[in-house]
Amino acid sequence: MEKHKDGVDLDSILAELGQFGRYQMLTYCFIIFPILFSAVYNGQYIFAAADLNYRCKVPQCESSPPEFETGGWGVWAFPESGGRCEKLRPIDHTCTADAFHVNETLRCTSWIYERNHTIVYEFDLACEDWKRTMVGTVHSVGLFAALPLTSFVSDTFGRRTAFILTAVSGGVMGLIRSFSPNYIMYLVFEFLDATLGSGVYSTGFILALEMVGLNRRVLGGNLISCTFAIGQVVLALVAWAIPDWRTLTRVLYAPSLLFVFYYFVIEESVRWLLSKNRKAEAARIIFKAADMNRKKLSPESVKQLTQEEEKAEEPNVEILPNTEEKKKPSLFLTVIKSKILMSRLCICSFWWITVTFIYYGLSINSVALAGNSYVNYILTSLVEIPGYFISVITLDRFGRKRSIMTAFIICGLALISLPFIPTGLQWLLTSLTMLGKLCISMAFSSIYIYTSELFPTTARHRMLGVCSMFGRIGSIAAPQTPLLMAYMASLPYLVFGAMAGCAGALMLLTPETLHMRLPDTVEQAEKIVAMSRNKHPSDIE
Incomplete structure (x- = not known):
């Protein structure tokens, strides 16, 4: 100590x-x-x-006070898209089947909402x-x-x-x-x-x-x-x-x-x-x-x-004006010059973007799943707890690489398979989503430790900070993923799954750090891949 x-x-x-x-x-x-x-x-x-159900307001057809349910007149007042953002152009001010153009639509300017709580x-x-x-x-x-x-x-x-x-x-x-x-x-x-x-x-x-x-x-x-x-x-x-x-x-x-x-x-x-x-x-x-x-x-x-700490009296030493101090190269230049550390920094940054993107994306999109949005959010939150404990068990038993890679791969497979599940099997859709959240939670808690072990002491905190800052890109982009549902309901999950698969594949390019002491210098960090499991970096020449 x-x-x-x-x-x-x-x-x-x-x-x-x-x-x-x-x-x-x-x-x-x-x-x-x-x-x-x-x-x-x-x-x-x-x-x-949260999003709400709403429809275009059609003044000539509305009751007093207006109600969300149309009572049947929506069939001739709205296009096949349902009247959420467009309505059929009226011919006159009546509300009959022949009072609207069949093929001409107008962009809505006012709406009737089913609820008013958001x-x-x-x-x-x-x-x-x-x-x-x-x-x-x-x-x-x-x-x-x-x-x-x-x-x-x-x-x-x-x-x-x-x-x-x-x-x-x-x-x-x-x-x-x-x-x-x-x-x-x-x-x-x-x-x-x-x-x-x-x-x-x-x-x-x-x-x-x-x-x-x-x-x-x-x-x-x-x-x-x-x-x-x-x-x-x-x-x-x-x-x-x-x-x-x-x-x-x-x-x-x-x-x-x-x-x-x-x-x-x-x-x-x-x-x-x-x-x-x-x-x-x-x-x-x-x-x-x-x-x-x-x-x-x-x-x-x-x-x-x-x-009180005893302070030894320091002798007066005359410093010669021509004395030259050896300047250490800056940390930035040292990392830039090291192809191995730069490669790890790029890979780790992608991992952090992936885990934050999927973690927050699944939480946000859980309220859009079929069923009770509150129950879905509760389930995606509770499933994190076993993920955290599994990471503690697996990291020390099976190693960092295999544990995190397995979590990424299972998460990716679970989410990519969602579009191919029949809509009637709601329990299976929810289960696969929960499995994806469990695995990404496990990866999230594990990647913090693994990233710290890949960099030397002289650069560890800063490199971890860089990865964390890149990770915010994922959390910033995650709230926009519900917009992808306008093109395909399962598109956000396909993107999540693809990124998880890529992150898992990148694990093949980094070394195992189980039972290895933390490297202190750039040279030791570069030689991690060549070290035996129980030797200190300084033992490798």
């Missing part, structure tokens, strides 16, 4: 505290609630901007599906913008500060959005909601795991992932009970204002405090955790936490 620059061996101290004691459990109990709400806010637009009715978005799907795209763009903003606040002002700010800010933006008088204001605050509030997941994840022992990080990570899945279930249940988008938004977002009180109950990350040379605060939290966990720290650990 390496000691921190303050002389504190935090990993050893955490082992003495207990891998997952009472203090960690209490911390998790507080953290999982904002993360649950982050899942709710991440998917609320799927129901708030923004499609509120802002009159009939026959403008791109405006409806744009809500999801704007939300995903906000997620992209949140990456640098949240990381800056977290690294500069602390994990706890970033966690509380993002948890509360999202609630404020959502409540303001619920009073939107027009479509533009709705989009603006949808973007601000995602930009200011979506970072609660990443900061909560870091805050939770930085206080958990090494042997419980996988468990801790899966608990948070499962909480996110449960949050999606909560969203569907509440939306089912409260369909009106304004009321739904207020009910979902109002509780977030209470997270401001977390300032008094959540402690800062000890690792962050030590990185900022705030050793006394870190020691106070560690002693508090030891007391709650009923653990006694060793004298050596207590000494590390309480003793």
Whole structure:
């Protein structure tokens, strides 16, 4: 174990505290609630901007008040397309079978809606599906913008500060959005909601795991992932009970204002405090955790936490003006010059685009499946949980490549087969969709680990960040996939399946990293493919 620059061996101290004691459990109990709400806010637009049944308004035929059902006159007033966006041109102002041209149509300018609970009715978005799907795209763009903003606040002002700010800010933006008088204001605050509030997941994840022992990080990570899945279930249940988008938004977002009180109950990350040379605060939290966990720290650990670091007096050394320092090549140039690392970066980026595109695409399109849209969304959310646990089991038993490749291939086959299933077999259609979501959830949780193992320590964080940023392309494009149904009902699933198959095939071009230590240098990362399973990279010459 390496000691921190303050002389504190935090990993050893955490082992003495207990891998997952009472203090960690209490911390998790507080953290999982904002993360649950982050899942709710991440998917609320799927129901708030859901499509509605509507038809063209035909003034001379409408009852008072107008009703969605035509009562039979729609047969001669609407074309064969059904009268959703076009109607037959009237000859006169009567409503009879011979009062409309048979072959001439008009573009509708007003509509009658079957229901009035989404923004499609509120802002009159009939026959403008791109405006409806744009809500999801704007939300995903906000997620992209949140990456640098949240990381800056977290690294500069602390994990706890970033966690509380993002948890509360999202609630404020959502409540303001619920009073939107027009479509533009709705989009603006949808973007601000995602930009200011979506970072609660990443900061909560870091805050939770930085206080958990090494042997419980996988468990801790899966608990948070499962909480996110449960949050999606909560969203569907509440939306089912409260369909009106304004009321739904207020009910979902109002509780977030209470997270401001977390300032008094959540402690800062000890690792962050030590990185900022705030050793006394870190020691106070560690002693508090030891007391709650009923653990006694060793004298050596207590000494590390309480003793001031001795600063050796450095001798004065005259620096010669002609002394030349060896300049290290920039990380960017090093990666660019390495064909192997550039190839991996491109492949990993495609994986990240694929998993985000399919993951969010299946969630969004689940409400368009036959049957109850709320039940479909609940099923696609719950099926993620076994996917997360399967990834934990298979990654260490069968290896990274085989596990992730199998997940991609099964996902692709399940989704590509959907167009060939008879419409009468609804249970089979739903089952294949659930299988696809399970496999892509498994791949999503696994690809994060595998990507980290393919790059050297000197470039790992940045390369992972690049892949994550490319992954946002998939989440930005996913809300637009329902538009493909206008050409073919199963076209989104064919695209999902094809991308999953390609991602699985690309696994053949990367090395296995099971039981291998993380490479520290570019040279070691390039030689991963030549290493034996249990040797350290430095052993390979």
